[in-house]
Amino acid sequence: MADLFDTSPGPDPGAAARTTRAAPLADRLRPATLSQVIGQGRVLERDGPLGAMLSSGSLSSLILWGPPGVGKTTIARLLAAETDLHFVQISAIFSGVPELRKVFEAARLRRQQGGGTLLFVDEIHRFNRAQQDSFLPHMEDGTILLVGATTENPSFELNAALLSRAQVIVLKRLELADLELLAQRAERELGRPLPLDGPARDALLEMADGDGRAALNLIEQVVAWKVDGRLSKAQLSQRLMRRAAVYDKSGDEHFNLISALHKSVRGSDPDAALYWLARMLEGGEDPRYIARRVTRMAIEDIGLADPAAQRHCLDAWALYERLGSPEGELALAQAVIYLALAPKSNAGYSAYKAARAEARRTGSLMPPAHILNAPTKLMKEQGYGAGYDYDHDAEDGFSGQNYFPDGMKRPVLYTPVERGFERELKRRLDWFVSQRARRGG
Structure with missing residues (x-):
């Protein structure tokens, strides 16, 4: 399979211009073959996951996961063409169970006539669990080859049954080099260069934020301007608002x-x-x-x-x-x-997690009797509080007694680091450990 970063013109620009002059630039430059798709060589090249499937003739159901404008729909269309499957596209935003039933029935009839169907579902994560389950029997019996597209993490948005029957293909946002190739194709299609100097051209591509469709829409806007010479970055910024970055506060x-x-x-x-x-x-x-x-x-x-x-x-x-x-x-x-x-230490965090683990392991062991209060006569008779050493009465304010349950091996939970204030805490802890060892506590 050809290199995806292919600077060849692709489809005949003149023919596209003659037949679809009124069509948006993004539509006129839609790749006609997988080798013309820009920016996804990692998955489409011969040794990539999709390239390997096509080379072996074993294309399976897929989930294309990636940000907007990276070629999910285009790749799905071209996969159908490469495998001679009838291409059907629906959107999970506008489709429900009745529409799905019609699609499945048409695919079943087509299969009986010897044909196959590649069903492309845009925004597949919008379908609820029951709707996602409705695909399963038709995927299993070969009625459809499902290609879903999503901008959301499939691990969270798609159910396990669907994921077990489809391979997830991760598509990356387009790099600036990819967008530059796209701009060059646009210039060939339009028959003239962009009226921008170098810094302005770079700024325009940065505004697209890795989205090829957005880049072509911005280019189309710029080309429509009637300007003399080339615009600077400052002039471009005056005429064109920067595209808002993609940010989903819940995704x-x-x-x-x-x-x-x-x-x-x-x-x-x-x-x-x-x-x-x-x-x-x-x-x-x-x-x-x-x-x-x-x-x-x-x-x-x-x-x-x-x-x-x-x-x-x-x-x-x-x-x-x-x-x-x-x-x-x-x-x-x-x-x-x-x-x-600030100096870094996760010693307290680690100590707390270790203490939780010890608490789960040791269950309901009682504290040693000498550190229990004895407010009643019976409790005193049971030895509660007997033998407790009041630390303030010790000359150095440290008795060194044991405070863990009787019979429990003393764990080491808190290990301060030699950074920041914990260096001082470590010095204190080392002294207490040495005194406890000397006193047999």
Whole structure:
């Protein structure tokens, strides 16, 4: 199979222009073969998952997962053409059970006549569980070859039965190099170059945000302008609004970006942390959600290495509540910077998880009798409180007694690191351990 990053013109541009001059540019440049699809060579080349299926003649049902404008619909159409299957397209937004029944019945009749059907379902994640289940028998008996398209994570949006019968193919957003190839094809189709200088051209492609369809729509807008010479980046910005970044506050992007922010803070990279914070805020994320997650970062990844980190987060949270947006967002940004530069320790977090594990393992063991209160005569007779050493009476304020259940091997749960304030806590802990060992506690 040819290289997907193919700069050949593809379909005859002149013929497309003569027959569909009024059609949108994105439609006129729709690839006629899989080798003309830009940006998805990883899956379409001969050794890729789709290329290998086609080479072996074993195409199976698929879920195409990727952001908008990366070729999901085009690839589905071309797969049908490559395998000589009748192409049927429906959208889960506008279709329900009655429409599905009609599609399945038509596919069944076509199969009886010796033909096959590739059913392309756009936005397949919009179907509920019962609607998704309705595909299963028709996939299993070969009535349809299902190709679903989704921008959402199939693991969360599609049921297990459907996923077990379809291979998930991940399509990537287009890189700037891919968009440049697309722009060159557009210029050949239009018969003239874009009226932009180099920086303006780069800015136009960046505005598309990895979406090929959006890039072609922007190019079509620019070409329609009546301008002399070439526009600069500043002039382009005056005429064209930047396309809003894709951000789903309840979907994958929401979790991907908060994960990126968290890991940038953990990795002590304030610049990256600020970038992901800005991406979330620009996308419309609720700053209160960010404040809560940032406070969690202080507890989980900094802990007692810098006890002030939690206070900074709580103060930033309170400042946002008082100031609102956009002023309060600066307080969140400063908290993120502080966390990124703070000494890191997950010792407290790890110790708590280890303590939970010990609690589950040991069940309902009683505390040792000497540390139990004895408010009644019977309890005193049972030995409650007997032999308890009051630590404040010890010369150094430490008795060294055992506080774990009798017979339980003493675990080591908290292991402070040699960073920040935990360095001091480690020094104290080491002293207590040495004294406990000396006193046999």
